[in-house]
Amino acid sequence: MKEQYTAPEPRSGIASRAASDRTAGDLAALGSAVVITHEDIDRAHDREQVSATRARRGFRPRLRLFWLLIGPGILVMLGENDGPSMLSYAATGARFGVGFFLPFVVLTFLMACVVQEMTVRLGAATHRGHAELIFDRFGPFWGWFSMVDLMVGNFLTLVTEFIAIRAGLGFFGVRPAVAVLSALLVLSVALMTHRYWTWERIILGAAIFNLVFVPVALLAHPNWGAVGRALVTWSPLPGGVTQETVLILLANIGATVTPWMLFFQQSAIADKGLTIRDIRMGRLDTALGAALATVAALATMLATAPLFLRHMTAANFEAAEFAQALQPLIGHWGAALFALGMFEAGMVAAITISTSSAYAFGEVARRPHSLNLPFREGKSFYLVLLVEAVAAAGLVLIPGIPLVYIVLLVNVIAVLAMPPALLFLYMLVNDREIMGELVSPMWANALALAVVIILVGAGLLFGVSVIAPNALAMLGGR
Numbered sequence: 001m002k003e004q005y006t007a008p009e010p011r012s013g014i015a016s017r018a019a020s021d022r023t024a025g026d027l028a029a030l031g032s033a034v035v036i037t038h039e040d041i042d043r044a045h046d047r048e049q050v051s052a053t054r055a056r057r058g059f060r061p062r063l064r065l066f067w068l069l070i071g072p073g074i075l076v077m078l079g080e081n082d083g084p085s086m087l088s089y090a091a092t093g094a095r096f097g098v099g100f101f102l103p104f105v106v107l108t109f110l111m112a113c114v115v116q117e118m119t120v121r122l123g124a125a126t127h128r129g130h131a132e133l134i135f136d137r138f139g140p141f142w143g144w145f146s147m148v149d150l151m152v153g154n155f156l157t158l159v160t161e162f163i164a165i166r167a168g169l170g171f172f173g174v175r176p177a178v179a180v181l182s183a184l185l186v187l188s189v190a191l192m193t194h195r196y197w198t199w200e201r202i203i204l205g206a207a208i209f210n211l212v213f214v215p216v217a218l219l220a221h222p223n224w225g226a227v228g229r230a231l232v233t234w235s236p237l238p239g240g241v242t243q244e245t246v247l248i249l250l251a252n253i254g255a256t257v258t259p260w261m262l263f264f265q266q267s268a269i270a271d272k273g274l275t276i277r278d279i280r281m282g283r284l285d286t287a288l289g290a291a292l293a294t295v296a297a298l299a300t301m302l303a304t305a306p307l308f309l310r311h312m313t314a315a316n317f318e319a320a321e322f323a324q325a326l327q328p329l330i331g332h333w334g335a336a337l338f339a340l341g342m343f344e345a346g347m348v349a350a351i352t353i354s355t356s357s358a359y360a361f362g363e364v365a366r367r368p369h370s371l372n373l374p375f376r377e378g379k380s381f382y383l384v385l386l387v388e389a390v391a392a393a394g395l396v397l398i399p400g401i402p403l404v405y406i407v408l409l410v411n412v413i414a415v416l417a418m419p420p421a422l423l424f425l426y427m428l429v430n431d432r433e434i435m436g437e438l439v440s441p442m443w444a445n446a447l448a449l450a451v452v453i454i455l456v457g458a459g460l461l462f463g464v465s466v467i468a469p470n471a472l473a474m475l476g477g478r
Contacts, residue, residue, distance in 0.1 A: 046197055047273050054277075069281040070288070071200040072123075072268035075352055076116060076261050077109075077289030078207035078296070082349030083164025084157070084410050085255030086213070086300050086342055090322050092248055093301035096238050097308035098223065101252065102230045102298060108256035109294045111454065113286060114447045115422065118429045118440065119262050120282035123269030125438045130266040132363035134424055137431065146424065147364040151388065153417055154260050154357045158392035160410045161346040161353065166396055168343030171323045171336065180393045187351050187389055191382060196271050196371040207348045210296045212341040217299035219334040220306050220326075227302065241461075247412070250462050253455065254414035255297070259421040260356045267359035271370050276438070303330070303338060350389060358385035412462065418455050422448065 046068075053065045092101045119130065126133060131150070135143025162180055169179035193199050229235075237245055265286075274282055304322060306329045323342075327335035355371070358381045362369020367380040375382055426448055429440045440448070 044273075050278075066281060066284070069274065069278050070285040071204060071272060072265045072274075073116065073120070073282060073285030073287070074289035074292065075200065075203060075207060075268065075348075076265040077112065077286070077293040078210045079264070079349050079352035080112070080256060080258060080261055081210050081293045081296050081345055082157070082161055082353070083342060083346035084160040084251075085297070086345045087164065087322075088248070088251040088255045089297050089300040090304045092252060093304035094307040094322070094325075095244075095248065097305045098226050098230050098302070099235045100230075100237050101248070102227065102301065103234045104249070105252055105256070105297050105301070106231070106294055108253050109290045109297070111253075111451045112256050112261070113290045114444075114451055115257060115425070116261060116265055116286045116290075117283055118425055118444070118448065119266040120269060120279055120286060121435070121438050121440075122425075122429055123266040124274045124276050124279045124282060125435055127270050127273075128266075129270050129359050129363040129369070130263045130425075131360035133266075133428055133434070135364050137428060137434070138424070142424075143364045146421075147360045149417065150259055150263055150360050151357045153258075153413060154353050155388055155392055156410045156413065157258075157260065157353055158350055158389060159395050161350040162393045162396040164342045164346030165350070167321075168339045168341075168346065171339035176397055180396060183347055183350060184389060184393055186347060187354070188386065190351055191371070191385070194372065194374050196268075199371045200268075200272070203348060203351055206344065208292075209344045210341065210348070211292065211299075212337050212344065213296050213299040213303055216326075216330065216334050216338045216341065217302040219330040220303050222302045222305060246461050250412050250415045250458055253458055254410070254412060256293075257418055257451070257455070258414040259417050260353050262421055262425055263360050264352055264356035267356065267363070267369075271359075271372070279438075300341075303334075306330075350392075354385045354389045357388050358382070415455060415462070416459050419452055419459065422452050422455070426452075 050065065050068050053061050053068060089105070092105075122130070122133065128136070131143060131147050134146045162183065165183045166176045166179045169182075170176065174182075190199060190202055193202070239245055269282065304326065307322075307325055323335040323339040326338060330338075359369050361367070361384045362378075362381045365380070368378045369381045370378060373381065426440075426445070429435060430445065432439050
């Protein structure tokens with residue numbers, strides 16, 4: 001039996017996706033009743049595979065169904081384990097070792113799960129991207145504002161991704177210009193598939209290499225007893241509340257919960273064509289992605305913890321310097337894996353973050369926006385993606401630019417920008433007119449409120465550290 005569902009009625013000029021939400025056979029039966037595009041047909045073929053697999057019984061069909069439906073959640077979580085995030089984790093391990101920050105990082109990924117689950121329900125229930133919904137429900141001003149705000153933040157983040165790419169390949173003696181141009185070539189090749197599903201599988205394969213930090217951590221021979229105690233007992237914040245610890249706290253939160261994740265996952269779910277029946281798998285996809293990303297993040301901290309034990313904290317936040325500092329402790333191959341991991345983190349994030357900008361632009365500007373489109377039909381979508389990436393890459397090559405400062409600044413900006421983004425998300429997911437029975441239950445709203453309180457508290461703490469650093473001593477009980 002073929003799977004079929006109907007998209008919500010269009011409002012405020014938003015084109016209905018009813019055609020693209022049916023199987024290929026349904027589209028053929030409709031004939032000239034609707035305008036059928038290549039995007040509709042490609043998505044319908046994907047849905048036919050899902051429908052046929054869901055109709056079968058047994059373990060193997062269920063495993064194949066899982067394979068067909070996963071993607072956006074794993075990509076958004078491993079994509080957020082990007083260059084500045086992994087550099088933040090590495091700096092945390094090198095500066096503070098094993099202790100307070102291990103369970104704190106686990107907490108940040110739980111926060112990310114709470115936030116991203118809401119985008120799963122929104123995308124599956126409405127079949128629209130995040131920027132498109134903001135435009136529709138709150139008007140053009142807030143639609144354009146959210147899009148411009150996202151693109152500015154994404155541009156700064158993309159700069160840090162190319163910093164990680166440049167520094168990671170720099171360990172192997174690759175010149176900065178060659179490293180950056182190679183990354184742009186990889187990004188362009190990934191787009192040539194003109195099929196969302198194929199693009200997603202390619203990027204998923206690359207994203208799994210984020211786990212390369214696990215063998216690096218094992219080569220560092222961590223004290224597993226100390227790791228277990230840190231995760232269970234949660235030791236106090238080392239050194240109390242200081243300007244440095246506040247900066248690291250914000251950097252680690254910004255390494256996990258950022259605005260681009262909301263836009264990317266919801267738009268990817270709509271582009272993939274997930275339905276209400278797929279929400280359970282979408283949640284599992286997100287939880288699996290968070291689990292894998294948590295393992296990679298903790299492994300990065302454990303890999304650099306030996307620098308803390310030997311008082312050899314690296315002088316800056318570039319991957320090559322961390323790898324070089326670790327080489328006497330974990331060997332050349334371990335250091336090489338660490339540098340490759342930084343390159344992978346920057347590369348996957350550069351692709352996913354630039355794609356989130358292109359989705360948002362297309363949704364607000366009412367232009368075609370799908371990875372199922374050929375370049376001729378989705379020209380504006382692909383151009384926004386490529387132009388933003390090229391501009392960020394070019395900035396990294398400017399002599400004398402303060403790369404370290406940019407890396408720190410981006411994660412802090414991500415934390416400060418998150419509460420307003422969450423406000424829009426909260427209002428949308430509680431809008432019964434668009435969500436129906438999928439409106440957020442009280443427990444989900446309570447968890448979302450807790451995340452907002454933590455983020456606002458972190459932002460206020462950062463403000464105090466900048467405006468009145470002496471007040472931190474009072475907060476820390478000194």
